[in-house]
Amino acid sequence: MPKISVKGNSMPESPIRKLVPFAEAAIKKGRKIYQLNIGQPDIKTPSVALDAVRNHTIEVLSYSHSAGFEGYRNKLADYYRKHDIPVSGEEIIISTGGSEALLFAMGSIADAGDEIIIPEPFYANYNGFATASGIKIIPVESKIETNFALPPIADFEKLITPNTKAILICNPGNPTGYLYTKEEIDQLADMAIKHDIFLVADEVYREFAYDGAKHHSVMSIEKLKNHAIMIDSVSKRYSMCGARIGCIASKNKEVIATAMKFAQARLSPPTFEQIASEAALDTPQSYFDEVIEEYTLRRNILIAGLESIDGVKVATPKGAFYCIAELPVKNADDFAKWLLEEYQLDNETIMVAPAAGFYSTPNTGLNQVRIAYVLKRENLERAIVILKDALTVYNN
Amino acid sequence: MPKISVKGNSMPESPIRKLVPFAEAAIKKGRKIYQLNIGQPDIKTPSVALDAVRNHTIEVLSYSHSAGFEGYRNKLADYYRKHDIPVSGEEIIISTGGSEALLFAMGSIADAGDEIIIPEPFYANYNGFATASGIKIIPVESKIETNFALPPIADFEKLITPNTKAILICNPGNPTGYLYTKEEIDQLADMAIKHDIFLVADEVYREFAYDGAKHHSVMSIEKLKNHAIMIDSVSKRYSMCGARIGCIASKNKEVIATAMKFAQARLSPPTFEQIASEAALDTPQSYFDEVIEEYTLRRNILIAGLESIDGVKVATPKGAFYCIAELPVKNADDFAKWLLEEYQLDNETIMVAPAAGFYSTPNTGLNQVRIAYVLKRENLERAIVILKDALTVYNN
Numbered sequence: 001m002p003k004i005s006v007k008g009n010s011m012p013e014s015p016i017r018k019l020v021p022f023a024e025a026a027i028k029k030g031r032k033i034y035q036l037n038i039g040q041p042d043i044k045t046p047s048v049a050l051d052a053v054r055n056h057t058i059e060v061l062s063y064s065h066s067a068g069f070e071g072y073r074n075k076l077a078d079y080y081r082k083h084d085i086p087v088s089g090e091e092i093i094i095s096t097g098g099s100e101a102l103l104f105a106m107g108s109i110a111d112a113g114d115e116i117i118i119p120e121p122f123y124a125n126y127n128g129f130a131t132a133s134g135i136k137i138i139p140v141e142s143k144i145e146t147n148f149a150l151p152p153i154a155d156f157e158k159l160i161t162p163n164t165k166a167i168l169i170c171n172p173g174n175p176t177g178y179l180y181t182k183e184e185i186d187q188l189a190d191m192a193i194k195h196d197i198f199l200v201a202d203e204v205y206r207e208f209a210y211d212g213a214k215h216h217s218v219m220s221i222e223k224l225k226n227h228a229i230m231i232d233s234v235s236k237r238y239s240m241c242g243a244r245i246g247c248i249a250s251k252n253k254e255v256i257a258t259a260m261k262f263a264q265a266r267l268s269p270p271t272f273e274q275i276a277s278e279a280a281l282d283t284p285q286s287y288f289d290e291v292i293e294e295y296t297l298r299r300n301i302l303i304a305g306l307e308s309i310d311g312v313k314v315a316t317p318k319g320a321f322y323c324i325a326e327l328p329v330k331n332a333d334d335f336a337k338w339l340l341e342e343y344q345l346d347n348e349t350i351m352v353a354p355a356a357g358f359y360s361t362p363n364t365g366l367n368q369v370r371i372a373y374v375l376k377r378e379n380l381e382r383a384i385v386i387l388k389d390a391l392t393v394y395n396n
Numbered sequence: 397m398p399k400i401s402v403k404g405n406s407m408p409e410s411p412i413r414k415l416v417p418f419a420e421a422a423i424k425k426g427r428k429i430y431q432l433n434i435g436q437p438d439i440k441t442p443s444v445a446l447d448a449v450r451n452h453t454i455e456v457l458s459y460s461h462s463a464g465f466e467g468y469r470n471k472l473a474d475y476y477r478k479h480d481i482p483v484s485g486e487e488i489i490i491s492t493g494g495s496e497a498l499l500f501a502m503g504s505i506a507d508a509g510d511e512i513i514i515p516e517p518f519y520a521n522y523n524g525f526a527t528a529s530g531i532k533i534i535p536v537e538s539k540i541e542t543n544f545a546l547p548p549i550a551d552f553e554k555l556i557t558p559n560t561k562a563i564l565i566c567n568p569g570n571p572t573g574y575l576y577t578k579e580e581i582d583q584l585a586d587m588a589i590k591h592d593i594f595l596v597a598d599e600v601y602r603e604f605a606y607d608g609a610k611h612h613s614v615m616s617i618e619k620l621k622n623h624a625i626m627i628d629s630v631s632k633r634y635s636m637c638g639a640r641i642g643c644i645a646s647k648n649k650e651v652i653a654t655a656m657k658f659a660q661a662r663l664s665p666p667t668f669e670q671i672a673s674e675a676a677l678d679t680p681q682s683y684f685d686e687v688i689e690e691y692t693l694r695r696n697i698l699i700a701g702l703e704s705i706d707g708v709k710v711a712t713p714k715g716a717f718y719c720i721a722e723l724p725v726k727n728a729d730d731f732a733k734w735l736l737e738e739y740q741l742d743n744e745t746i747m748v749a750p751a752a753g754f755y756s757t758p759n760t761g762l763n764q765v766r767i768a769y770v771l772k773r774e775n776l777e778r779a780i781v782i783l784k785d786a787l788t789v790y791n792n
Contacts, residue, residue: 001648001650009654038459111403198398242667242668266521271669273668
């Protein structure tokens with residue numbers, strides 16, 4: 001039997017998806033599951049995007065430009081300029097999801113054995129992309145006590161070595177919901193310039209900033225133009241996770257030229273989803289206003305609910321649609337499995353993502369879970385009732 | 397200025413796309429270009445696929461399963477069984493193009509520094525995927541004199557080292573058009589088993605076999621079940637290059653479980669194109685009959701035309717829709733550029749892919765080009781007239 005690669009064996013299992021077989025078994029038993037584990041919103045995709053696909057007039061579904069439709073890139077650049085991100089269509093490569101944009105970025109700036117520093121907890125699939133690229137993630141701890149604010153710059157600098165190629169942030173954060181302040185972004189920018197390393201920002205949750213807070217892009221900082229790389233995606237913005245359309249953008253011409261070589265190798269991003277994504281740029285502001293209002297209400301219900309449970313500690317998110325909660329259990333992984341395998345309340349249960357998979361440091365976040373507030377308010381309320389009851393049952 | 401990675405700098409430029417800027421400049425000058433450089437068919441996509449997308453009823457464009465729609469995988473397995481490929485839906489992972497399937501395969505079976513042996517000339521983007529994966533391609537020469545038939549097994553065995561993880565073939569071949577015989581596939585299978593390495597077959601041109609020849613899949617060989625990995629794509633079969641839907645299939649459970657970890661990291665393949673691809677499985681046989689007849693006629697026109705030009709040598713393809721031609725020029729790269737920059741016949745010219753980029757051995761195939769016969773017959777005839785004239789002008 002020929003051998004699997006070391007890399008393949010090292011690929012981490014997704015903490016968001018690893019409980020799926022248990023959930024499938026529970027569903028077979030007739031259980032209703034409230035899925036708090038995955039950032040799959042129930043919000044409707046803008047009709048302007050869905051209609052554009054419905055009205056397509058394609059006869060030959062041919063390759064598009066490797067960087068994506070030129071028209072889409074230019075229109076996307078208009079969208080960015082409205083968000084104080086001065087970028088042109090030539091500084092953007094459309095990718096197959098933010099996932100591929102991350103792979104292009106990692107491949108363009110780091111070699112096997114190189115290091116990228118990331119505040120943890122972080123989006124778990126960064127581990128997968130780093131493993132696939134042979135890159136080492138160096139975590140710097142952010143804490144639930146500060147709502148996962150930026151760790152002190154000194155903590156980053158202690159970790160910088162000649163192998164450090166970049167700092168990677170997710171802003172607003174998945175899984176933390178933390179939105180970096182202008183001061184924090186400026187501190188990161190100064191550090192990137194000082195050490196001449198890249199600052200890569202995953203800004204896919206840009207629109208999801210609550211309580212009137214403003215999002216600050218790394219691309220808005222003039223002096224950072226050679227050091228900043230932005231990762232983006234339409235998945236969350238337009239509730240279009242299935243589109244798998246994202247982009248990588250940078251004003252650093254070498255970065256874009258290099259990423260373009262990766263893009264050319266895989267020929268082009270998918271056509272129909274580009275049509276949908278381009279049309280989605282015409283989504284009226286009212287859509288976002290309603291969505292943000294809805295998410296704010298959901299967040300408020302979830303956080304208040306979690307805070308009402310004895311022994312639960314939660315970091316209040318200012319953006320995205322996740323929070324990290326510390327539960328009164330020893331091992332959240334065991335608890336999450338138990339919820340699916342053994343527990344039920346009136347034949348219902350909940351599914352959460354154990355947070356340990358969002359940490360790179362071993363044995364960290366063991367009693368934490370990530371909860372996505374992407375469900376209807378009444379379902380979130382019900383999920384809180386279930387969690388409260390489940391914790392009581394589990395701990396007795 | 398932070399540095400680009402060594403890997404990024406090593407990423408090869410696509411030989412199919414590197415002349416694009418010259419072509420764009422020629423088009424600006426008002427030139428009409430016959431594009432023989434890229435395998436983008438002008439054949440219509442089956443209406444059943446395009447209509448399925450037009451009739452979609454999606455309200456929330458959500459993530460699909462990381463392995464692709466279960467329904468699609470099962471229906472795809474039915475299609476394979478009709479082609480003597482006994483595979484089930486669980487042995488298939490839907491990928492974003494054959495490109496991603498190749499990345500999953502390489503990542504699952506080889507580490508940085510490991511080697512994969514490939515008969516050359518080979519599909520140029522294998523170089524890109526290998527570079528991105530840190531894998532070394534070891535070429536074994538196939539020759540125009542034998543129409544690029546399988547090199548002797550002894551030639552492969554001379555190259556096998558402890559770092560050799562797989563043999564990769566493209567069957568029928570891009571860029572050679574060679575279709576491996578049953579005996580050749582059996583020889584490869586025996587070698588893979590003997591040395592306990594994988595045999596990866598890119599079979600995206602399966603349907604395109606001419607003169608009544610039969611395609612033989614590595615997946616049809618019972619004893620090879622732990623060693624065979626199949627790469628596939630809908631791009632050429634249904635003239636759906638823009639869909640970016642492919643798959644990796646294997647009866648080796650470890651391979652599929654490992655590839656699945658790569659698939660989970662990028663969440664899912666695009667939804668609309670999966671809808672199109674699933675519907676495309678209902679394409680009537682008459683569509684393929686017509687397409688194959690059309691490609692056969694095109695091939696006959698192209699090969700007869702090329703053979704009629706003094707000093708041109710061409711390998712007759714038995715499959716796919718490419719051929720490699722040796723031209724009476726010293727450097728086909730210079731000639732291809734000259735065709736776009738300087739030459740014109742009644743304000744028309746042709747674009748070809750210099751073949752050197754399809755070889756891994758330096759300074760090989762310098763006087764060869766790859767020609768795709770994906771254009772209408774009258775355009776191919778005109779392209780031959782232009783090539784004949786251009787060679788006369790260039791050589792005087």
